[in-house]
Amino acid sequence: MGVHDGKTYLITGVLTKRSIATSVARLVHQDGATILATSFDRARATTLRTLHSVGLEIPVLNYDASSPTGAEELADQVMQHTDVLDGALFAIAGAPKEALNSDLSRATANEVAETLTTSALALSSLAYALSPQLARASESASLVALTFSPHRVWPGYGWMGIAKGTLESIVKHLAVELGPLGIRVNQVDAGPLRTAAARQITSLARAADHFSAIAPLGWDAQDAQPVAEACAMLLSPLLRATTGSTIVVDGGAHLVGGS
Numbered sequence: 001m002g003v004h005d006g007k008t009y010l011i012t013g014v015l016t017k018r019s020i021a022t023s024v025a026r027l028v029h030q031d032g033a034t035i036l037a038t039s040f041d042r043a044r045a046t047t048l049r050t051l052h053s054v055g056l057e058i059p060v061l062n063y064d065a066s067s068p069t070g071a072e073e074l075a076d077q078v079m080q081h082t083d084v085l086d087g088a089l090f091a092i093a094g095a096p097k098e099a100l101n102s103d104l105s106r107a108t109a110n111e112v113a114e115t116l117t118t119s120a121l122a123l124s125s126l127a128y129a130l131s132p133q134l135a136r137a138s139e140s141a142s143l144v145a146l147t148f149s150p151h152r153v154w155p156g157y158g159w160m161g162i163a164k165g166t167l168e169s170i171v172k173h174l175a176v177e178l179g180p181l182g183i184r185v186n187q188v189d190a191g192p193l194r195t196a197a198a199r200q201i202t203s204l205a206r207a208a209d210h211f212s213a214i215a216p217l218g219w220d221a222q223d224a225q226p227v228a229e230a231c232a233m234l235l236s237p238l239l240r241a242t243t244g245s246t247i248v249v250d251g252g253a254h255l256v257g258g259s
């Protein structure tokens with residue numbers, strides 16, 4: 001019996017075959033998990049096509065992370081499928097292009113708010129909205145978020161870098177708040193990968209070459225599998241006493257001095 005056998009996970013963030021969430025969904029599904037996916041208005045057709053192309057015929061619920069009611073509406077839809085969730089993956093990032101600039105002053109307050117809401121604050125809304133279903137898991141339930149190098153400033157990552165710093169703080173606070181309900185909250189700090197989200201950000205393309213050059217274990221920006229494996233491990237009960245933590249999956253690049 002695999003560690004994901006009989007588990008039910010909510011997986012956000014499936015867009016293309018390259019999406020980190022697509023690799024996670026395939027991995028845990030192969031290992032016996034039931035999956036509910038999410039998508040939102042303009043992305044929905046692409047999400048459906050991607051899931052079909054990788055052989056995942058699973059429900060796709062509506063979830064717009066930028067909407068103030070998105071998480072509550074999602075929780076209602078989840079309840080139509082299951083009243084128990086063993087975990088959820090928050091693999092969402094979104095920002096208007098003006099917010100992805102070294103010059104922070106170029107983004108308006110609304111653009112900043114959209115970036116922070118979609119890419120960070122939504123994790124908190126999602127966690128609280130799903131907490132009744134997560135709290136019913138037989139073993140500790142797990143929320144997993146994705147981040148990129150939150151302790152460094154990457155020129156051009158702009159307000160998304162600030163969103164990732166905020167996300168880390170939210171992960172820690174939620175871990176403390178939701179721990180007594182048996183809910184773990186962690187994040188995976190992934191090295192740069194060539195996904196749709198990354199294409200918008202030129203500094204991530206440069207970072208991909210940099211990581212490949214310096215990572216002691218090597219780094220392949222085309223291969224999301226090592227990141228997906230870490231997410232799957234965190235979703236599973238194997239790390240049942242780990243919460244509020246960041247697992248870095250970058251081939252060791254973050255360790256190398258002078259980089």
Ligand SMILES: NC(=O)c1ccc[n+]([C@@H]2O[C@H](COP(=O)([O-])OP(=O)(O)OC[C@H]3O[C@@H](n4cnc5c(N)ncnc54)[C@H](O)[C@@H]3O)[C@@H](O)[C@H]2O)c1
Nearest residue numbers: 013015019020065092093094146147148192193195196197
């Ligand atoms: N690609 C990288 O280099 C890299 C590195 C580290 C961390 N990450 C993080 O991994 C996560 C997944 O990104 P990815 O690289 O797989 O790219 P991706 O483009 O495949 O996934 C991003 C997802 O966010 C979704 N999204 C955007 N706005 C949304 C909204 N308002 N409501 C709901 N969903 C919305 C998109 O539909 C898409 O599914 C993101 O948090 C990203 O910051 C990516």
